Amino acid sequence: MAKAKSYAAESKDAPLKYYEFERREPTENDVEIKILYSGICHSDIHNVRGDWDDVEYPCIPGHEIIGKVTRIGKSVKSFKPGDTVGVGVMVNSCGTCNACKTNYEQYCEEGMTLTYSSEDPIDGTDTKGGYSDLIVVTEKFVFAMPEKLDITKAAPLLCAGITMYSPLVHWQTGPGKKVAILGLGGLGHMGVKLAKAMGAEVWVFTSSPEKSEDAKSYGADGVIVSSNEEEMESAYRKFDLIVDTIPVKHELEDYLKTLKINGTICIVGQINPMPGFHGGDLIGGRKSIAGSGIGGLKETRDMLEFCAEHNVLPDVEEITMEEVNDAWDNMLNKSMSHRYVISVKDSF
């Protein structure tokens, strides 16, 4: 056992506070990691506040983790102490179902083991995430970090990055395609950068006109303010794909009009009820409303290589653990068009 320091939520509404606990000794397949950086994801807020499911407290969120290997179990082959590694949204899956056998561990039929607030199949405890200085993860779910990636910024790739990369690849984003990103926060700004690096024409839908400059600085070819009817109408049948990062219930009707024939709007933010829709809005142009969740292990490795090769990194604002509650407030105010990363190494 090794003592871990963290920031934890002790109830649904309480601010995060300093909290100590014990991480397990690495089993034979485990990698123990000293956490250096931990990204803040909007889903951390949803989870802690019980928006998605019942949560056990204390809850230690965080699933965008970069660190250094400190110890390894005796069967671990891929890593050695000192290696720079990453951990994302999941730390285990059944490994035997059709999904797991086809590189879709995130869609495991038994349910993946989330990096926090999930029952750990190895020791039966509730998993505890990256707002912490130490974590122990089974080898298969640890990612080697490509050398070229700047580790001070790379943490958000492990959730925001792969969440955007997977649908962009699946719907064949590339030269000649027009892609829109709906919502310019942590996910959205990664979407702009990734789609641009893939060669597409990229637009941003935002309800916050003041984010236009940010969108363009990330590479967007244009911005559509969603409350501006004229701008919305000018985008009639414009896009092959919209990746929708809005993390709350919202109507899709106006966005469906901006899809080309055979176009898709893919929800990645709202893992919760959505309002009704009109069958005619899909039938009139063979359109689709889809969803996509993070990516599998292989796809995450592909994404890290892609980002290293194309120098795609989030814009991050480094904070210490003490600033995490203020960061959450800013995210809830929709004022963020980039990502907070907690410098864990500077926090304890």
Added chain:
Amino acid sequence: MAKAKSYAAESKDAPLKYYEFERREPTENDVEIKILYSGICHSDIHNVRGDWDDVEYPCIPGHEIIGKVTRIGKSVKSFKPGDTVGVGVMVNSCGTCNACKTNYEQYCEEGMTLTYSSEDPIDGTDTKGGYSDLIVVTEKFVFAMPEKLDITKAAPLLCAGITMYSPLVHWQTGPGKKVAILGLGGLGHMGVKLAKAMGAEVWVFTSSPEKSEDAKSYGADGVIVSSNEEEMESAYRKFDLIVDTIPVKHELEDYLKTLKINGTICIVGQINPMPGFHGGDLIGGRKSIAGSGIGGLKETRDMLEFCAEHNVLPDVEEITMEEVNDAWDNMLNKSMSHRYVISVKDSF
């Protein structure tokens, strides 16, 4: 002008009654067609009853038409008097928008001209459909009927057939794919036959267990009664594609569970409001809710050739015009798992 006999609705709730009117003289691009057979589509009922849009009365429905050419305009090149031809759901479109230029006339940006209850761009009148003994249609929207197709049965291909063919082709139905058809009526039974002819494994979801034998007689490999929880659970992640023919508002949640990862449920029946859905049901397995509407001119010609080659024809029950009101009642009772065709030639 030529006198046409028909059955027309004089109001939303009135039974169809005998009605005479004048069809226009063929313009230079028009084909005049003596109607022999006219299929009854569920949408005829929706339209006449004003479920979808305001309708002008008298309304003469019918958009699954087989007939013989009687006269042609002087510029008509593709047809001559005596030819057997078909007319489907649309009789015109703008011809110049991106949709029309890419063989998607059904998704015309200006809106296609429907075969009935639509303003005819040629003479400004309200279009009148196939529950009639005569129709005049611009050449481009008339289909040559392949010789091998049995014209006593082929009429429903022009709407039910193409409505199912288009999504089945788009989502790559073929050997190795598992497809389910949701609802076994006029559309559904065509879906089973088409998907089977394309080489897929085909299942039917139905709320009417008594339709199981019919489903199997059309070629279905299996039937799932949607109210049977055990059967629904046994179909977990089974299908690549579900084509959903239900023509009323309905929940999709249980069907989404039966889609494989990356699977799609495509709505073709409900051109109206649908209830809300759960984002997580799409995100958990990268699933899509799509819609599809009939097919373009080229695709309809392809479909007719496919059906001729593979001997795919609807199961039809031939009636005369006098029986049309009873037929509608049976369709509304969900008791039909095949298609009514009005033998117009035997009706007046």
